Amino acid sequence: xxxxxxxxxxxxxxxxxxxxxxxxxxxxxxxxxxxxxxxxxxxxxxxxxxxxxxxxxxxxxxxxxxxxxxxxxxxxxxxxxxxxxxxxxxxxxxxxxxxxxxxxxxxxxxxxxxxxxxxxxxxxxxxxxxxxxxxxxxxxxxxxxxxxxxxxxxxxxxxxxxxxxxxxxxxxxxxxxxxxxxxxxxxxxxxxxxxxxxxxxxxxxxx
Amino acid sequence: xxxxxxxxxxxxxxxxxxxxxxxxxxxxxxxxxxxxxxxxxxxxxxxxxxxxxxxxxxxxxxxxxxxxxxxxxxxxxxxxxxxxxxxxxxxxxxxxxxxxxxxxxxxxxxxxxxxxxxxxxxxxxxxxxxxxxxxxxxxxxxxxxxxxxxxxxxxxxxxxxxxxxxxxxxxxxxxxxxxxxxxxxxxxxxxxxxxxxxxxxxxxxxx
Amino acid sequence: xxxxxxxxxxxxxxxxxxxxxxxxxxxxxxxxxxxxxxxxxxxxxxxxxxxxxxxxxxxxxxxxxxxxxxxxxxxxxxxxxxxxxxxxxxxxxxxxxxxxxxxxxxxxxxxxxxxxxxxxxxxxxxxxxxxxxxxxxxxxxxxxxxxxxxxxxxxxxxxxxxxxxxxxxxxxxxxxxxxxxxxxxxxxxxxxxxxxxxxxxxxxxxx
Amino acid sequence: xxxxxxxxxxxxxxxxxxxxxxxxxxxxxxxxxxxxxxxxxxxxxxxxxxxxxxxxxxxxxxxxxxxxxxxxxxxxxxxxxxxxxxxxxxxxxxxxxxxxxxxxxxxxxxxxxxxxxxxxxxxxxxxxxxxxxxxxxxxxxxxxxxxxxxxxxxxxxxxxxxxxxxxxxxxxxxxxxxxxxxxxxxxxxxxxxxxxxxxxxxxxxxx
DNA sequence: AATGAATGAGCCTTCATTCAT
DNA sequence: GATGAATGAAGGCTCATTCAT
Numbered sequence: 115x116x117x118x119x120x121x122x123x124x125x126x127x128x129x130x131x132x133x134x135x136x137x138x139x140x141x142x143x144x145x146x147x148x149x150x151x152x153x154x155x156x157x158x159x160x161x162x163x164x165x166x167x168x169x170x171x172x173x174x175x176x177x178x179x180x181x182x183x184x185x186x187x188x189x190x191x192x193x194x195x196x197x198x199x200x201x202x203x204x205x206x207x208x209x210x211x212x213x214x215x216x217x218x219x220x221x222x223x224x225x226x227x228x229x230x231x232x233x234x235x236x237x238x239x240x241x242x243x244x245x246x247x248x249x250x251x252x253x254x255x256x257x258x259x260x261x262x263x264x265x266x267x268x269x270x271x272x273x274x275x276x277x278x279x280x281x282x283x284x285x286x287x288x289x290x291x292x293x294x295x296x297x298x299x300x301x302x303x304x305x306x307x308x309x310x311x312x313x314x315x316x317x318x319x320x321x
Numbered sequence: 322x323x324x325x326x327x328x329x330x331x332x333x334x335x336x337x338x339x340x341x342x343x344x345x346x347x348x349x350x351x352x353x354x355x356x357x358x359x360x361x362x363x364x365x366x367x368x369x370x371x372x373x374x375x376x377x378x379x380x381x382x383x384x385x386x387x388x389x390x391x392x393x394x395x396x397x398x399x400x401x402x403x404x405x406x407x408x409x410x411x412x413x414x415x416x417x418x419x420x421x422x423x424x425x426x427x428x429x430x431x432x433x434x435x436x437x438x439x440x441x442x443x444x445x446x447x448x449x450x451x452x453x454x455x456x457x458x459x460x461x462x463x464x465x466x467x468x469x470x471x472x473x474x475x476x477x478x479x480x481x482x483x484x485x486x487x488x489x490x491x492x493x494x495x496x497x498x499x500x501x502x503x504x505x506x507x508x509x510x511x512x513x514x515x516x517x518x519x520x521x522x523x524x525x526x527x528x
Numbered sequence: 529x530x531x532x533x534x535x536x537x538x539x540x541x542x543x544x545x546x547x548x549x550x551x552x553x554x555x556x557x558x559x560x561x562x563x564x565x566x567x568x569x570x571x572x573x574x575x576x577x578x579x580x581x582x583x584x585x586x587x588x589x590x591x592x593x594x595x596x597x598x599x600x601x602x603x604x605x606x607x608x609x610x611x612x613x614x615x616x617x618x619x620x621x622x623x624x625x626x627x628x629x630x631x632x633x634x635x636x637x638x639x640x641x642x643x644x645x646x647x648x649x650x651x652x653x654x655x656x657x658x659x660x661x662x663x664x665x666x667x668x669x670x671x672x673x674x675x676x677x678x679x680x681x682x683x684x685x686x687x688x689x690x691x692x693x694x695x696x697x698x699x700x701x702x703x704x705x706x707x708x709x710x711x712x713x714x715x716x717x718x719x720x721x722x723x724x725x726x727x728x729x730x731x732x733x734x735x
Numbered sequence: 736x737x738x739x740x741x742x743x744x745x746x747x748x749x750x751x752x753x754x755x756x757x758x759x760x761x762x763x764x765x766x767x768x769x770x771x772x773x774x775x776x777x778x779x780x781x782x783x784x785x786x787x788x789x790x791x792x793x794x795x796x797x798x799x800x801x802x803x804x805x806x807x808x809x810x811x812x813x814x815x816x817x818x819x820x821x822x823x824x825x826x827x828x829x830x831x832x833x834x835x836x837x838x839x840x841x842x843x844x845x846x847x848x849x850x851x852x853x854x855x856x857x858x859x860x861x862x863x864x865x866x867x868x869x870x871x872x873x874x875x876x877x878x879x880x881x882x883x884x885x886x887x888x889x890x891x892x893x894x895x896x897x898x899x900x901x902x903x904x905x906x907x908x909x910x911x912x913x914x915x916x917x918x919x920x921x922x923x924x925x926x927x928x929x930x931x932x933x934x935x936x937x938x939x940x941x942x
Numbered sequence: 943a944a945t946g947a948a949t950g951a952g953c954c955t956t957c958a959t960t961c962a963t
Numbered sequence: 964g965a966t967g968a969a970t971g972a973a974g975g976c977t978c979a980t981t982c983a984t
Contacts, residue, residue: 313521576945
């Protein structure tokens with residue numbers, strides 16, 4: 115193995131460890147030492163490879179999962195309502211499935227409640243497209259009889275419901291200790307959010 | 322002015338500064354020094370008056386707003402749907418109105434995504450009763466044809482929509498720089514959430 | 529009761545509390561707050577009445593017990609050996625008897641291993657006279673055939689044996705958890721030290 | 736010089752500085768800053784290398800001197816009385832010789848009067864074995880005609896005499912400014928303690 | 943005269959970062 | 964290129980002391 119490959123491996127391990135730790139502890143709570151420990155790398159590795167904790171954080175956020183979700187959704191040859199169901203399900207899997215290799219989405223969710231210097235990047239690169247995407251989907255469902263402001267609020271209602279399960283997990287865990295985000299539970303949650311929201315959207319449309 | 326009053330003033334200033342800083346920066350991000358600076362008090366003031374940063378945090382959370390909200394709701398002689406509308410409106414005012422003297426609710430909202438040593442207290446004293454309260458309201462609306470699990474998820478959908486506007490505010494601000502949480506906007510948001518959710522709940526009931 | 533009397537009472541309570549706390553925790557370990565708490569006085573009382581912690585410490589050391597011991601010893605109409613026995617017994621009571629109202633001696637013993645700014649005062653006012661006193665007693669027992677240096681070392685042997693039970697109490701407690709300094713035990717210890725030392729002194733004398 | 740060696744050097748300097756400062760100021764009085772200053776290291780060096788002030792303290796106490804003393808004593812092919820003389824001499828060298836590289840014994844002596852979180856460790860690992868060792872030596876000298884309690888008190892008399900010169904040094908310095916613990920003086924002190932104590936022990940034995 | 947709220951220096955510790963190797 | 968020892972700023976907290984009342 116060449117030196118360059120070893121270097122690349124270390125970088126990769128660092129990024130993966132960073133995602134783990136950041137999504138568990140948030141940006142402030144995460145320590146460079148812990149990330150390096152999990153990546154089995156040197157304490158100085160983060161600064162060596164990325165320059166700073168901030169830049170590692172930015173690097174760890176690449177949103178490939180989110181983009182794949184959107185691509186898959188577009189590719190699905192289905193009616194808007196079905197695509198909304200699909201979107202919610204995929205989004206919840208990204209947010210809740212601990213076995214999911216890509217924890218960027220969980221990082222992002224944490225970030226929302228604890229802005230860091232890289233929030234601008236997150237918003238521009240990931241959230242804005244996502245909002246645009248979902249906004250379009252909502253438009254397809256409710257049509258233009260519903261004002262743009264109101265459609266936007268519908269979108270917020272959708273995101274709010276989804277993010278709640280991730281952001282309020284520490285609370286839910288205390289209120290309902292038996293709660294586990296296994297695949298069945300995630301599917302059931304996704305279905306609830308879809309049913310709940312589609313009923314509301316249909317009412318908007320016809321209202 | 323008596324000494325006791327002076328002391329009380331300082332305490333009050335500290336608690337208010339603490340609510341500000343904690344709700345802006347979260348528990349970890351907030352520093353005792355910044356809180357004291359804003360309260361125009363000495364660095365040691367927090368420990369003198371409260372013993373520790375933890376205890377100041379606990380003190381800053383007294384949930385009086387949340388409790389008043391529930392009392393007012395019970396007192397309102399109205400049908401369940403109207404009481405839900407009232408609840409959402411009052412809750413959003415607590416969450417979003419910057420002029421509201423009590424920012425505990427904003428602190429709490431932040432706290433959900435960043436557990437601290439006092440989360441247990443928060444859950445037990447404020448969130449659990451609030452969930453129970455809203456759970457009951459939902460029950461009054463949808464009846465017992467809807468399973469308990471599903472009713473709980475409806476509750477989560479409600480809370481999720483409400484909290485989103487607070488938790489994702491840094492993001493929304495970047496996406497929609499014109500967004501301001503003035504009273505009209507808060508009323509409009511509350512009405513949206515109520516309309517959206519009641520439509521969904523009615524569908525559940527009849528479904 | 530006049531104001532002056534109230535003031536005097538507070539001073540007295542402070543001094544007593546100071547002796548307690550200083551002898552328990554040492555000079556550094558003792559806090560002004562704890563002393564005031566036990567004296568049921570204000571935090572500022574120490575500085576108000578004594579100017580500083582240092583001066584309170586100096587005040588708390590008045591060595592009346594030590595002086596009384598010496599007077600009683602001189603008054604006792606007995607042979608030198610008996611007076612040495614008496615001295616050791618009285619000294620051990622001062623050092624070890626927790627019910628003894630005057631804990632200055634315990635404070636002093638602590639102080640030896642942890643010099644403070646007032647050690648000079650202690651040495652000049654209490655320890656030097658005590659050494660002189662015991663030095664004379666030793667002289668009476670061994671006579672002038674033993675050199676001054678050697679007599680002084682005998683004195684040190686005596687003090688060393690006595691102080692050990694106080695200074696090493698935390699250690700002895702761990703080694704022999706059943707050890708209690710009740711009156712019987714103190715008497716037995718005093719007798720041991722006297723027997724041990726008199727045997728040695730007699731050997732010096734005749735040697 | 737390799738990095739490991741540099742690290743080891745810093746560690747060593749820290750431990751040495753710690754022994755100095757701890758034995759001068761006690762555990763509480765010693766500050767991490769002063770230790771680092773003397774070791775010409777950064778304030779954070781103590782925590783980097785040892786984790787905490789407590790652990791540095793524990794590290795600084797390794798009792799190698801005490802253990803060597805006991806081994807040498809056992810190895811000495813001599814009668815019990817001669818071995819007691821040897822023990823006292825070696826112990827006093829550990830306690831008093833400022834040129835002695837290992838000042839742990841001086842630290843320990845300080846510690847006795849000012850318990851810290853690590854006193855249990857000190858007692859278990861160093862003092863208990865030492866007491867057992869000296870207890871056996873006393874037994875060899877006085878035999879079993881003397882009760883165990885009394886033999887233990889003889890041991891305490893021995894330790895008390897020895898420790899006095901260390902613990903009361905600040906006092907002795909003030910009483911006898913000419914006093915210096917050079918090798919001759921230490922030898923003379925050790926001989927005095929041995930003579931004094933052996934005379935007493937012989938009296939016990941025959942008594 | 944006496945209080946107790948307020949002070950600020952200083953403590954141990956943590957952490958991202960730097961630097962010599 | 965990569966390490967890990969070392970750094971220094973900053974954190975929460977403690978404490979003797981001061982000061983307005």
